[in-house]
Amino acid sequence: MTPRTSVPDAALTGLRSGFAGEVHVPGDPGYDEARTVFNSMIDRRPAVVAQCASEADVTKALAVARDQELEVAVRGGGHSVAGMALSEGGLVIDLRRMHAVDVDPGAGTARVGGGAVMSDLDRTTQPHSLATTGGRVSTTGVGGFTLGGGSGWLERKFGLACDNLLAADVVTADGISVHTSAYENPELFWALHGGGGNFGVVTSLTLQLHELPEMNIVMLLFRPENGPEAVRAYRDVLESAPDAAGGGCIYITGPPEEWVPEPLVGHLVCAVLLTYAGPRAEARDVAAPLLALEHEAEIVDTLPYADLQCMLDDPPGMRNYWSAEYLDGFPDEAAAAFCAGAATLPVPTNCQHVLFPLGGAVARGPADYPLPWRSSPWAVHPFGVWEDEADDERVREWVRTVRAGMMPWANGAVYLNFIGREGQERVMAGFGEEAYERLARVKARYDPDNVFHLNHNVKPAVAMV
Structure with a gap:
């Protein structure tokens, strides 16, 4: 499809009429802000950005895209490293205005708008001492995060984000609103547990919440x-730790923070983070072997979960390139390769070079979801984040080198939210072959023309080669 540079005035007038949100086209004062995403390497110019404020807005935007033959992108948090939230010359369904979070403390659930980000969810559930597994960055979109599986600090205790998905409202490619749960449209509901945004625009999600009266960290x-x-x-x-323990090992550049010794600022350091969804005394007991090691700085602290979620936030305007490998084990040789x-x-x-533990509730979760990586005990995540365009190739090469170094222990499965465009084989590895075929049948039912293809795409069964 040849990118469009403009949309007929009559089509724009029709879109704007009765539209509760805002519509931006090139030249509008808010257009450039509307097309800015997390990864500053992405510089695409949609023909239309429809900032929807209601499900009706979504339906209307889809109708215009269909009538004008515009490629459709769906934006929640805009954190896709490949910039899948934008279409060059197409129409962006921007959900950020649909960010309300309604908590039912008695039921232990939250109804979350499709455009909400993690901070919207975490700050709303926190006063009730409730939480659910969220992304490790506060600006990550709840929708894309959950639909892709959802790996976070609480996953060993409460399972993946999608394991906590109770219901969702979806607008399909033909503009039909569909409610889905374990009892309503169950096959679509299954597909939303890791299948990403392939099946429609998810305008709301209902998530299971869990009691979280205390969160502690040990950072060394x-x-x-x-x-x-x-x-x-x-x-x-x-x-050997209880499920309440999580965290990761993270090699980083020493940040200019008060708790970082001055000689380490600007130099490579190894940070060990133990998160603990429970009492401080228990966290200290679990971390005792780590605290006994020679280290340069430490933080042992009780803090709100929502504040923990902000610890790895990067400033806006950074360049990004990430990938990941999931491992069947992490013997001493693998540890040496990780450190190398x-x-x-x-x-x-x-840039961050990260080792994440899985296991616990992740491994015990539903085995039939399209998430073959959930049985892996460890994940290595080279997370390239930098500012200077001159560093582009050296960071990308570093990410590729890290992946290559972990191959002897890698099982080939991959969490697709952690990677960009790495080819169809990696997409298949993210779902598993059998699950992919099932997803393709769901896709054929709800999106036979593959309207929603700006994602880790599942091709409709009828179109599969």
Whole structure:
């Protein structure tokens, strides 16, 4: 499809008539802000950005896209590293105005607008001492995060975000509103548990909440030469820790924060983060082997979960390139390879070289969801974040080198929210072959023309080659 540069005035007039949100086209004062996404490497110019404020707005925008033959992109938080929230010359259904979160404390549920971000959800549930698994960045969109599976700090305790999805409202490609749950349109409901935004525009989600009266962290900083010992110790701790424990090992550039010793600022450091969804005394007991190691700085603190969610937030306007490998195990040799990947981390940048533990409630979750990576005990996530365009190739090469270094222990499965466009084979690896075929049949029913293809795409069964 050839990108459009404009839409006929009559079509725009029709779209704007009765539209509760705002419509932006090139030249409008709000257009450039409306097309800015998390990854500053993405610079696309949609013909129309429809900032929807209601389900009716979504339906109307889809109708205009269909009539004008405009490629459709759906934007929630805009965190896709590949910029899938934007279409060059197409129509963007921007859900950010639909960000309301309604909590039912008695039922322990939250109804979340399709454009809400993690901070909207976390700040609303926190006064009730309730929470659910969320992304590790406060600006991540709840919708895309959950539909892709949803890996976060609380996953070992409460399962993946999609494991907590109770219901969803979806506007399909033909403008039909569909409510889905375990009892209504169950096959579509199944597909939303990891199948991403392939099946329609999800305008609201109902999520299970859990009691979380106390959240604690133990954060330790190590010099890079002590990193391998710290990584192995963290592995040993987590392999026997209760489900309440989580966190990760993260090689980073020492930030200019008060708690970071001045000699480490601007230099490679190994940060070990133990998160604990429970009492501080228990967190200290679990972390005791880590605290006994020689380290340069430590934080042991009780803090609101919503504040923990902000700890890894990056400033806006950064360039991004990420990937991941999921591992069947993490023996000493794998730990050495992980640490070797940190030795080439571009410093000073905002890049993060991350080891995440899975297991617990993640591994015990429903086995039939299209999430073959959930049985992996460990994940390595090279997270390239930088500012200077001159660093583009060296960061991308670093990410590729890290992946290659972990291949002896990798199982091939991958959490698609952690990667960009890496080809159809990786998409298949994100769903699993059998699940992909089932997703393709659901796709054929709800989106036979593949209108929603700006994602980790599942092709409709009738169109599969």
